[in-house]
Amino acid sequence: MSTTASGPRPRLITQTSVIALLLLVVLLGRSWLQPLITSESFRTWCTMFVAIVVQSMPFLVGGVLLSALMSRFLSERLLRKVIPGNPVLAVPVAGVAGFGLPGCECAAVPVSEGLMRRGLAPAAALTFLLAAPAINPIVIVSTAVAFPNDHVMVVARIAASLLTTILVGWWCVARGDKLQMARRVTNHHHNDDFLYGALHDFLHAGGFLVIGAMAAAAVNTYVPREWVDSLAGQAVLSVLVLALFAFVAALCSESDAFVAASLTSFSNTAKLTFLVVGPAMDIKLASMESGQFGTRFARQFVPVVLIVAIGSAVLIGAILL
Amino acid sequence: MKTMTQGLVAAALAAVLIRISLTGEYLRFVQPWMRWPLLATGLALLLMALRPASGYAPKESWVPATSWLLLLPTLIVFSVVPPPLGAYIAERRPAQTPVLDKAPDRLPVATNGNPVNLGVDEFTWGAAEPGDPMGLKGQAVRLEGFVSTDEEGGWYLTALVIFCCAADVVVERVKITGRHRLAISGFASPEPGSRAPEPAPAIRQRCRPARSSRSRPRRTRTADRNLSFSGHGPAQCQWRCPSGATAWALRSRKYPMPRHTR
Numbered sequence: 001m002s003t004t005a006s007g008p009r010p011r012l013i014t015q016t017s018v019i020a021l022l023l024l025v026v027l028l029g030r031s032w033l034q035p036l037i038t039s040e041s042f043r044t045w046c047t048m049f050v051a052i053v054v055q056s057m058p059f060l061v062g063g064v065l066l067s068a069l070m071s072r073f074l075s076e077r078l079l080r081k082v083i084p085g086n087p088v089l090a091v092p093v094a095g096v097a098g099f100g101l102p103g104c105e106c107a108a109v110p111v112s113e114g115l116m117r118r119g120l121a122p123a124a125a126l127t128f129l130l131a132a133p134a135i136n137p138i139v140i141v142s143t144a145v146a147f148p149n150d151h152v153m154v155v156a157r158i159a160a161s162l163l164t165t166i167l168v169g170w171w172c173v174a175r176g177d178k179l180q181m182a183r184r185v186t187n188h189h190h191n192d193d194f195l196y197g198a199l200h201d202f203l204h205a206g207g208f209l210v211i212g213a214m215a216a217a218a219v220n221t222y223v224p225r226e227w228v229d230s231l232a233g234q235a236v237l238s239v240l241v242l243a244l245f246a247f248v249a250a251l252c253s254e255s256d257a258f259v260a261a262s263l264t265s266f267s268n269t270a271k272l273t274f275l276v277v278g279p280a281m282d283i284k285l286a287s288m289e290s291g292q293f294g295t296r297f298a299r300q301f302v303p304v305v306l307i308v309a310i311g312s313a314v315l316i317g318a319i320l321l
Numbered sequence: 322m323k324t325m326t327q328g329l330v331a332a333a334l335a336a337v338l339i340r341i342s343l344t345g346e347y348l349r350f351v352q353p354w355m356r357w358p359l360l361a362t363g364l365a366l367l368l369m370a371l372r373p374a375s376g377y378a379p380k381e382s383w384v385p386a387t388s389w390l391l392l393l394p395t396l397i398v399f400s401v402v403p404p405p406l407g408a409y410i411a412e413r414r415p416a417q418t419p420v421l422d423k424a425p426d427r428l429p430v431a432t433n434g435n436p437v438n439l440g441v442d443e444f445t446w447g448a449a450e451p452g453d454p455m456g457l458k459g460q461a462v463r464l465e466g467f468v469s470t471d472e473e474g475g476w477y478l479t480a481l482v483i484f485c486c487a488a489d490v491v492v493e494r495v496k497i498t499g500r501h502r503l504a505i506s507g508f509a510s511p512e513p514g515s516r517a518p519e520p521a522p523a524i525r526q527r528c529r530p531a532r533s534s535r536s537r538p539r540r541t542r543t544a545d546r547n548l549s550f551s552g553h554g555p556a557q558c559q560w561r562c563p564s565g566a567t568a569w570a571l572r573s574r575k576y577p578m579p580r581h582t583r
Contacts (some may be wrong), residue, residue, distance in 0.1 A: 016325040019392070023333055026399045033400040040409040047403035051350035051487035053394045057338060058355070058362040065365065196379050199369040203327055207387030212392065220488045225414045255485030262491055291387060 024274045041221060048217035052284075055252060056209055057104040060241070062306035063107030064201040067114030068194055076119045083124060090124035091169030094160055098131025105253070105285045106209060108132040109292055110201050122181060127169030130305065133253045135278035146257035152320055153272065157257075160276045160316040168280075171304055179301070182294025208291035212284025216250035219283075223248075232265035242270045243310050246278035247286075253279035269317030276313040281305040323380045323390065331370035333395045338363030340399070349405040351486045406490055411469040411479045427510045441493045442479035469494065516564045 026033065037043065048320060083090045101111065112129035116122055133139070135158050147153040231241045231304060242263070251259055257279045260271045290298035322330070341347040342359040351359075373379075397403065439447070439455075447455035469479040477494035484491065 014325075015323050016329055019326055019329055023329075023392075023399075024397065026396055030399055030402065034402055037401050043401060043404055044406060044409045046397050046401045047406055048401050048488045050394055052396055054338070054341065054347065054359065055355070057334075057366075058358040061362045061365055061369075072464060103380060123569060193372065193377060193379065195372040196377055199327065199331055199372060200379070200382070200384065202331065202366070202369065203322070203384045203391065204342040204540045207390045210390040211387060214393075221410070245408035249488070251489045254484045255489045258484045258491065259489055263450050273571075291385065 013159065015034075030083075040150075044219040045217050048220050049176060049213055052213040052216055052250070053210060056213070059107040060205060060209060061202065063110040064205070066107070067110040067117075067127070067201060068198040069118050070111070070114040070152040071197070072194060074118055078116055079115075079120055083120060086122050087121040087173045088170065090121055091127045091173060092128040092166050094120075094124040095131045095165040095169065098128055098133075098135050099137070101128075101132040101136060103278065105129075105282075106205070106288070109285070109288045110205055113201075113292055122179070123169050123172035126172050127165050130165040130168055131162070134165065134276070136195040137229050139253050139279070141144050142191045142254050143257040146261040150268075150310075150312065153268065155274050155276075156316050156320045157275050159320070160272060160309075160312045161181040161279065163312040163316065164276060164280055165303070167308050168305050171308070172301075175300070178295065180296045190203075205288055205292060208287040212250060212282070212287040215283045215287075216248065219248045219250075225280060229263070229265055232263075232267075232270075235267065237313060238270040239264050239273045239310065242266060242274040243277045243306065243313075246274045247306065250282035251278060269314060271319060272317045273310055273313040277306065277309045280309045322386075324379060324398050324563050327382070327384060327388070328370045330388070330395075331366055334391055335363045335366035335370055337395050337398050338366065349487065351401065352483065404485055406481055408469045408479070408492060411477075411481060411492050411494065412471065414490075441478065441495055442482065444495060445493060454527035 002146065083093055101108065108129045111132070112125040115125040115128060140154060140158065143154045143157055228241060228245050232238050246256070249259075256275060260274045263271060263274070264276075286298060286302045289301065293301075338359050341350070342356050342363065347356060369555055443455075447453070467476050471477070478494050479492060479494040481487070482491045482493060
């Protein structure tokens with residue numbers, strides 16, 4: 001355990017042994033600890049928090065493994081053959097490619113980083129990042145089930161999400177270097193080891209996922225749903241409220257259609273906004289992106305995605321719904 | 322964070338994933354189909370976590386301080402032991418029925434005299450549907466769920482539906498009014514806020530009356546009486562059988578859990 005100590009002889013007290021001891025104490029002391037925590041609301045928060053983390057773990061681990069596989073096996077030549085070299089054209093291709101990765105955004109963040117590492121234009125990789133959770137077969141099916149008499153909603157969701165991803169992608173092309181993306185990708189990946197590389201990526205992204213999950217669980221536990229419902233009447237306000245709700249609640253894109261369908265007092269355009277904003281940008285994703293690509297980048301990217309997503313949803317909603 | 326500690330943090334999280342998928346605790350958090358993905362994820366993560374212990378020394382091992390937060394889910398699962406969602410969330414989220422407009426998979430029709438067993442979602446669908454396709458009018462109906470109250474003192478039979486994970490749980494409830502024949506099994510805690518011990522392992526106990534002195538055992542059958550739980554007002558008689566203990570008892574016979582979508 002203590003071999004990492006740098007002293008002349010192995011030390012007994014190291015970071016690792018302290019953490020191991022902490023885990024052991026909590027594990028053995030659970031029967032004493034459990035009765036101390038009596039607050040129902042806190043226990044509910046714990047359930048929601050653990051649920052969000054547990055739900056995203058398979059996607060995050062799958063994402064870092066896929067990303068590690070890509071940096072090993074996906075050749076730049078192949079990538080260049082499939083994706084057009086011109087970023088302006090690459091953006092729509094990457095948007096449509098989002099159909100191919102059925103997973104939540106937790107997988108998309110490391111995968112898009114892996115694509116960038118392989119030399120894909122950042123704008124195209126970011127487009128893929130936005131498209132993958134928003135439009136994939138599982139999301140389409142769940143939306144169709146949630147809105148059984150309203151298949152226009154499915155079409156509207158796909159159209160508005162695709163519009164959002166492509167517009168944001170082109171915005172990234174136009175911004176170019178001004179995006180100030182922290183290219184951890186270029187200066188970090190010396191870890192040739194497959195397993196350690198994946199572990200390293202996992203720890204990087206995981207902490208930010210936990211921050212997002214904490215916030216989302218707090219919203220879902222402590223904010224009464226009546227507050228959201230009470231604002232359904234106003235046309236403009238209801239769109240903004242559901243956009244904000246989608247951002248802070250951070251539901252996964254496979255299930256948000258059911259929640260949208262249950263918000264019966266809202267207009268269809270407001271529901272569409274909820275469905276378009278949620279997968280494109282939420283508190284969990286914003287946290288992960290600022291961890292992966294830098295805070296300065298996130299400060300530009302997050303508001304732009306939100307504005308474009310709301311705009312596209314309102315536009316498509318006005319045409320179709 | 323030292324390389325070895327990184328391995329330890331990931332291994333602890335992997336242990337949590339493996340544990341909850343093997344014990345069935347995962348049903349408190351996510352859908353039933355997630356069991357094997359969670360186990361596979363746990364094993365993959367464990368494999369990744371063991372890499373530092375194998376003597377591999379990476380050239381670059383720096384990770385941001387936020388990575389420490391990955392200890393939090395592990396510590397919470399081991400110390401708080403998050404309960405299945407129950408009355409707390411049901412009382413704070415207004416009922417959101419009907420969620421699905423489509424008919425349930427099965428369409429039980431009540432026959433004369435025999436109580437029909439229904440899920441809360443099936444009942445709300447059947448009751449809302451014009452023409453009474455389930456033949457519910459005047460029939461004895463047996464619903465399973467847990468009890469929740471509202472501010473006016475009304476009370477409900479409630480079921481929770483998980484679509485993806487527990488954070489998106491949707492409340493389905495049936496208001497209980499008037500005089501009914503009521504069969505109750507489970508245990509109630511004598512005062513609000515006091516927590517009856519969790520019926521663990523709930524699988525075997527099937528929520529039998531608790532032996533603890535803190536909770537009063539109840540196994541009551543009231544016939545044609547006003548629903549006041551014989552002297553306890555609804556506000557005082559919080560059902561602390563963790564979420565849907567009676568609901569699962571017949572539904573899956575295995576784990577306490579809110580209901581999941583098909």
